[in-house]
Amino acid sequence: MHLFMARTLTFILLLLSSLLLSPATGDEAAAIEELALLSFKSSLLSHGGSLLTSWNKSSHHCTWQGVVCSHHQDKVVKLLLLSSNLSGIISPSLGNLSFLKILDLNGNHLSGEIPPELGRLSRLRWMNLSSNFLQGKIPVAIGAYMY
Numbered sequence: 345m346h347l348f349m350a351r352t353l354t355f356i357l358l359l360l361s362s363l364l365l366s367p368a369t370g371d372e373a374a375a376i377e378e379l380a381l382l383s384f385k386s387s388l389l390s391h392g393g394s395l396l397t398s399w400n401k402s403s404h405h406c407t408w409q410g411v412v413c414s415h416h417q418d419k420v421v422k423l424l425l426l427s428s429n430l431s432g433i434i435s436p437s438l439g440n441l442s443f444l445k446i447l448d449l450n451g452n453h454l455s456g457e458i459p460p461e462l463g464r465l466s467r468l469r470w471m472n473l474s475s476n477f478l479q480g481k482i483p484v485a486i487g488a489y490m491y
Contacts, residue, residue, distance in 0.1 A: 376440055377403045377420050383437035390453070392428035412446075419443035421469035426472070427451035434473075443467055451475045462486050 378401070385391065385399050398408045405420070406413035412422035419486060420441045431453035432473070438447070439461030454476040462468070463485025 373442075374405070374418065380435075380437040380440040381408065381411065381420070384435040384468055386431050387435035387437075389431035390429060391430040392425070392452075393432050395425070395428050395430075408455075414443065418444070421467075422446040422448075424448045425452070430454060432464075434478075436458055438462060439464040441465065445469050447471045447473075449473050449476065454478060458482055459488070460485060 352407070354479060364373075381399060384402075385396050388396075391397075392406050395409055397427050399405075404418075405411055408411055410423060410425040410444050410485060411420055411430070413419055414421050420476065423438070423444060423447070426448045427450065429452065430449070433456040434449065434454055438444070438458035439459065442465070447465075447470070448473040449460075452475070454473070455478065457480035458478055460483040462471075465486075468486070
C-alpha cells in the first residue's frame, strides 16, 4: 500500500512539475487561472454572501462576478472584489494569474500577510489592498513591475 501511495505521489509531482515547466496551451492556461481563482475562494472564510456563488466549474471563470478577462485572449486581467465582505487570507495562488493588471480587494476583512507570490505578477499595474486587516511588510517583488 505504501509503495502504491509513493508511486502515485511521485507521478502527481512529476505531472505538476511538467505543467509548471512547459509552456501552457490555451486550455491549460485557462485551467491554471480557474484553479488559482478557486484556490483563492477556498482560502476565504466568508465568500461575501452570494457574491462568489458563480465561482464554480459550471461556467467559464471569465463570467464569474468580479473577474474581468481580456476580450481576445480570455485571460484574467482584473480581479475586482472591493467591499465584498470577504474574510480569510489572500491565497498565494493569485500569483498564477499571469495576465493580471488590476487587483482590487479594498474594503474587505482579509487578514494575514500579503503573499510574496504576488510578486510574480509582471503585468500588475494597480493593486489596492487597503482597508483590510493585513499584517507584515509589502513584499519587495510586488513593486518591481509597477509604474
